[in-house]
Amino acid sequence: MYEVIETVNLSKNFQDFWGRTKAKALDKLNLKIYRGEIFGLLGPNGSGKTTTIKLLLGLLFPTSGKIKILGSSPRSVVCKKYIGFLPEETYLYPYQNAQEALFFYGRLFGLSRSVCKKRVEDLLEMVGLNKARSRPLKEFSKGMARRIGIAQALINDPELVFLDEPTSGLDPIGTREIKDLILQLKERGKTVFLCSHLLSDVEDICDKIAILYGGKIRCEGTVEELLSKKTATQILLEDIPSPLLQELILWLENKGIKPSVEKPRERLETFFLNVIQQARMQQAPTSGATQGIKKENFFSQNTLAEKKEVNPVLAQLVQPVEEPKEACPPGMDQEIKQEEQNTSVDKILLDNLVSKKEIGKKISEEENKESTIAKEQSIKKDMIQRLLGNFMKKDQP
Amino acid sequence: MSAILAIAFKVLQEAKKTKPALLLFFFVIFLLFLFPFTLKSDGTLNGQIQLFIGYSLLILSLALYSNSIFFSVLSFTSEIKGKQFYLIDCKSISRWQFFVGKFLGMAILNFFALVFMGLILLFLILYIKETQGTAEERADVQEKIFTSYQGIEPHTSMEKLFSMVDKEYQKRKAENRLPSNMSEEEIKSQIKSQIQQQLQVIPYGYQRIWHFHNLPSGLKSSQQKIKLRYKIFLSDAGSSFLCKVYWQAGKGTNLYAVEDKVKAGEYYEFTFPSDTVEENNTLEVHFFHKDEKAGMIYFPIEKGIELFYPYGSFYGNYIKTLLLVYLLSCFLVALSLFASTFLTFPIAVFLGLFILFLGLIAPFLMEISSLGQGIENSEKEILWERIPDILSYAILQASFFIIPDFFYYAPLESLALGRYMTWSIVGESILKLILLRATLFSILGCFLFKHREVGKPLL
Numbered sequence: 001m002y003e004v005i006e007t008v009n010l011s012k013n014f015q016d017f018w019g020r021t022k023a024k025a026l027d028k029l030n031l032k033i034y035r036g037e038i039f040g041l042l043g044p045n046g047s048g049k050t051t052t053i054k055l056l057l058g059l060l061f062p063t064s065g066k067i068k069i070l071g072s073s074p075r076s077v078v079c080k081k082y083i084g085f086l087p088e089e090t091y092l093y094p095y096q097n098a099q100e101a102l103f104f105y106g107r108l109f110g111l112s113r114s115v116c117k118k119r120v121e122d123l124l125e126m127v128g129l130n131k132a133r134s135r136p137l138k139e140f141s142k143g144m145a146r147r148i149g150i151a152q153a154l155i156n157d158p159e160l161v162f163l164d165e166p167t168s169g170l171d172p173i174g175t176r177e178i179k180d181l182i183l184q185l186k187e188r189g190k191t192v193f194l195c196s197h198l199l200s201d202v203e204d205i206c207d208k209i210a211i212l213y214g215g216k217i218r219c220e221g222t223v224e225e226l227l228s229k230k231t232a233t234q235i236l237l238e239d240i241p242s243p244l245l246q247e248l249i250l251w252l253e254n255k256g257i258k259p260s261v262e263k264p265r266e267r268l269e270t271f272f273l274n275v276i277q278q279a280r281m282q283q284a285p286t287s288g289a290t291q292g293i294k295k296e297n298f299f300s301q302n303t304l305a306e307k308k309e310v311n312p313v314l315a316q317l318v319q320p321v322e323e324p325k326e327a328c329p330p331g332m333d334q335e336i337k338q339e340e341q342n343t344s345v346d347k348i349l350l351d352n353l354v355s356k357k358e359i360g361k362k363i364s365e366e367e368n369k370e371s372t373i374a375k376e377q378s379i380k381k382d383m384i385q386r387l388l389g390n391f392m393k394k395d396q397p
Numbered sequence: 398m399s400a401i402l403a404i405a406f407k408v409l410q411e412a413k414k415t416k417p418a419l420l421l422f423f424f425v426i427f428l429l430f431l432f433p434f435t436l437k438s439d440g441t442l443n444g445q446i447q448l449f450i451g452y453s454l455l456i457l458s459l460a461l462y463s464n465s466i467f468f469s470v471l472s473f474t475s476e477i478k479g480k481q482f483y484l485i486d487c488k489s490i491s492r493w494q495f496f497v498g499k500f501l502g503m504a505i506l507n508f509f510a511l512v513f514m515g516l517i518l519l520f521l522i523l524y525i526k527e528t529q530g531t532a533e534e535r536a537d538v539q540e541k542i543f544t545s546y547q548g549i550e551p552h553t554s555m556e557k558l559f560s561m562v563d564k565e566y567q568k569r570k571a572e573n574r575l576p577s578n579m580s581e582e583e584i585k586s587q588i589k590s591q592i593q594q595q596l597q598v599i600p601y602g603y604q605r606i607w608h609f610h611n612l613p614s615g616l617k618s619s620q621q622k623i624k625l626r627y628k629i630f631l632s633d634a635g636s637s638f639l640c641k642v643y644w645q646a647g648k649g650t651n652l653y654a655v656e657d658k659v660k661a662g663e664y665y666e667f668t669f670p671s672d673t674v675e676e677n678n679t680l681e682v683h684f685f686h687k688d689e690k691a692g693m694i695y696f697p698i699e700k701g702i703e704l705f706y707p708y709g710s711f712y713g714n715y716i717k718t719l720l721l722v723y724l725l726s727c728f729l730v731a732l733s734l735f736a737s738t739f740l741t742f743p744i745a746v747f748l749g750l751f752i753l754f755l756g757l758i759a760p761f762l763m764e765i766s767s768l769g770q771g772i773e774n775s776e777k778e779i780l781w782e783r784i785p786d787i788l789s790y791a792i793l794q795a796s797f798f799i800i801p802d803f804f805y806y807a808p809l810e811s812l813a814l815g816r817y818m819t820w821s822i823v824g825e826s827i828l829k830l831i832l833l834r835a836t837l838f839s840i841l842g843c844f845l846f847k848h849r850e851v852g853k854p855l856l
């Protein structure tokens with residue numbers, strides 16, 4: 001594992017004109033973030049989350065300490081090719097329209113016009129702003145601007161994405177979409193650095209979190225480690241008749257276990273999403289953002305392989321990435337998935353090539369990989385034999 | 398490169414959607430349309446057009462200059478203040494590329510603005526010329542404004558001058574009149590300037606002959622007109638006295654004589670046919686002093702007498718003038734962008750406008766500063782007493798480096814007066830304004846910007 005981000009004793013003080021320290025925003029921050037992780041930096045307002053991101057991007061210079069991003073300094077222009085950034089507020093140009101804005105950011109990465117156009121199309125679709133594409137950004141609501149912000153952060157198909165409170169200003173659907181998008185990024189082996197004070201966001205998607213307060217990390221670890229209650233076990237049952245329940249409780253009490261019994265509540269998020277999903281099915285009109293579409297082929301899988309020459313650390317980062325897992329977000333996603341399976345030609349081709357996989361049966365990753373290799377080998381063998389056969393024929397007419 | 402172009406293109410996009418710039422633009426165009434009907438000058442068509450060209454070019458260039466300053470600073474600082482720059486700085490683009498992109502965008506913007514306004518202005522000039530005044534007046538305009546003239550000073554034979562200096566020196570030496578505290582060089586240069594002065598003086602009853610050399614070879618047969626412009630001073634008469642002057646151009650059969658009454662200290666000119674030029678492309682001009690009451694007549698050394706012959710075209714001059722204005726605007730863009738890298742919007746605009754203002758009155762500034770200059774012949778012997786002098790001298794020199802003389806680099810009056818503008822001034826502009834000053838400011842600006850924490854507002 002190689003660090004994508006590494007900070008050593010990173011400190012930042014804000015000073016006034018006379019050099020007196022006004023605010024200690026960060027105090028000896030030590031972070032190590034590895035490739036493919038979703039890292040969540042949690043903290044109340046003013047705890048130094050944005051300052052950390054600004055330092056990591058070279059927008060601020062550290063008072064002391066060291067930063068390495070993708071193996072180089074945050075000011076390195078080459079490394080910025082592989083970085084995407086969504087600031088805490090979406091700072092857009094009011095006079096551009098959605099399309100122009102994304103095209104502009106794409107061009108800043110040196111993407112060619114045609115590539116840029118293609119990506120802009122995909123991203124607009126992905127963030128659900130296809131219909132608002134030629135409206136000036138000054139007319140956008142906060143959530144719509146946020147979506148543009150997210151799109152611009154992904155325009156270069158980045159390896160490392162910084163998201164500063166990505167869900168602020170977004171409706172629950174947007175929030176869900178962003179979360180799915182982040183998971184999708186992870187599937188593709190990208191690293192995500194996420195700042196938020198919304199605990200549910202972080203809890204749902206992050207692998208690792210750190211809690212920041214007063215510029216210092218107070219607690220750090222994987223979500224599993226930090227949140228699992230080791231002293232309790234939860235059993236979830238279908239609705240059962242009350243006599244049976246009484247019996248069960250009695251049985252448990254006889255065993256010396258005192259259970260607490262309550263009706264589980266649906267999460268508001270799930271409930272809300274279901275309601276909207278129903279409204280959409282009835283095709284209610286809206287002038288805002290529409291549902292974003294998951295673009296399976298937008299993110300590259302292993303782009304770092306082409307980036308070997310960039311710098312040694314990037315070169316080291318070139319290692320096999322896990323096959324995409326089936327992300328299974330709850331609720332409304334079922335339908336989209338259905339659609340996407342029809343459109344994703346590559347995937348179908350791949351599936352046919354790899355194995356006749358039964359729908360519904362989930363092949364474990366190992367199996368999947370093995371069968372791919374086996375199949376590839378058999379195809380190669382086949383081809384070699386055929387070629388050899390041709391030679392034989394030529395030699396011996 | 399695509400990143401630089403993207404930034405440059407966005408400047409244009411910004412300009413298109415920013416109203417102040419547009420307003421200024423239309424204001425200028427409005428003024429241009431208004432001018433021909435309000436400016437009457439001396440009543441002649443020639444005077445009207447001259448005034449129109451002079452004023453409208455001035456307005457046009459001032460609009461372009463102030464727009465360059467205002468808009469470059471706005472376009473640069475608003476990105477940082479509005480934090481849109483965060484989204485740019487995290488892309489794979491260096492800060493210097495951003496700077497260059499902004500410069501390029503402004504340069505393109507200025508180019509289009511200038512071409513557009515320049516075409517309108519040209520159209521108006523031609524419109525006035527073709528529709529107003531009598532046929533005679535139009536012919537006059539054609540000759541005076543729409544023909545461009547190259548000026549030439551009379552030839553002085555250096556050999557002759559030096560031999561005269563030598564003779565005088567020997568004479569004084571023989572008479573033992575040489576000052577003991579001066580070197581031979583110094584004495585000789587003193588004598589030289591004395592003789593030069595004396596040569597400009599014509600006593601009553603005398604004549605003075607000037608020679609003009611190296612005129613263009615086709616001039617004689619071109620059947621065009623040559624102009625002679627002169628100014629005299631009188632030793633005895635007052636300022637309202639009209640002195641009779643007699644001129645004669647050419648030699649032998651192609652003689653052209655002029656008689657006039659002129660006031661001291663003012664420019665006069667007369668024209669004569671180009672066939673007075675001799676086969677070897679020289680021209681001889683005689684002046685006769687026959688006015689007894691005038692006392693002695695004196696021609697100033699600087700621009701006392703100048704010959705103008707047709708050379709180049711009005712349109713060539715027009716393009717060169719606009720080009721010079723354009724180069725100056727590019728210099729201002731570089732300066733303003735430089736100021737934007739470390740100042741906030743109002744202060745950077747103020748700095749830019751202040752330098753523009755000083756640049757417009759640069760000759761005046763130079764004059765006053767030269768009056769107070771005592772660094773060479775300072776009487777203070779001790780070094781530390783001279784330090785203030787040296788310091789102020791250095792500061793002045795530095796300021797004159799920063800502040801170019803705007804009317805030197807864009808001599809707007811040349812066009813109205815029909816003076817030929819040489820390419821050398823264009824070359825000098827490119828060299829001194831763009832390659833030297835603008836480049837230096839840009840490099841400095843990029844350096845400052847590179848080391849700036851943009852994630853923090855300016856103090």
Ligand SMILES: Nc1ncnc2c1ncn2[C@@H]1O[C@H](COP(=O)(O)OP(=O)(O)O)[C@@H](O)[C@H]1O
Nearest residue numbers: 014023025044045046047048049050051853854
């Ligand atoms: N430009 C600045 N000047 C002075 N103090 C600042 C500046 N920017 C941020 N701070 C201070 O640094 C601390 C951290 O801010 P920030 O990183 O924006 O917090 P958050 O975790 O909410 O993103 C706060 O106390 C804030 O007041």
Ligand SMILES: [Mg+2]
Nearest residue numbers: 049050088164
């Ligand atoms: Mg913040």
